[in-house]
Amino acid sequence: MTALTFEDARKGLASQPFSVLLGTRLASFGDGETTLELDIREDLLQQNGFLHGGVLAYAADNAITFAAGTTLGPAILTGGFSINYLRPAKGLRLLAQARVLHSGRSQATCRCDLSVLGQDGTVTLCAAAQGTAVSIVRP
Incomplete structure (x- = not known):
């Protein structure tokens, strides 16, 4: 496998229409880690004024x-x-920071911390996720 660059990953994100709709940006990428960010807008909130759980799940x-x-x-x-x-996600920006916990030839297990950047500059953890990605390349 050829190593992916930040620019490769940025282009991949930009090719996802839903990510473009949400305004998701790639903040970091490489060495088993990535950070995605998106601005919290009124149209992404649920009825109580918090970021919708579906947006958090998408980001994770x-x-x-x-x-x-x-x-x-x-x-x-x-x-x-x-x-x-x-805890409820309320703030200016969502940060989804994921890292690889273990990777084999065809599957990787990762953890993702989802935090919000508040008006006062504090970063508050609001959700945690764990999951796997699988290669669709056949050996």
Whole structure:
């Protein structure tokens, strides 16, 4: 496998229409880790004024897959993931920071911490996820 660059990953994210719709940005990528970020907007909130859980789940899924891509390459899909919502997400920006816990030839297991950047500059953990990505390349 040829190592993916930050620019490769950025282009991959930009090729996802849903990610473009949400305005997701790649903040870091490489060495088994990635960080995605997106601005929290009113149209992404649920009825109580918190970031919708579906947006958090999307960010976890995508960050996990991008982190796995640092070890497995670009031809991968989500194998599954679970998420625990720890506290309501309210702030200016969502940060989805994922890292590879273990990677084999065809599957990687990753953890993702989802935090919000508040108005005062504090970063608050609001959800945690763990999942796998699987290679779709046949040996």
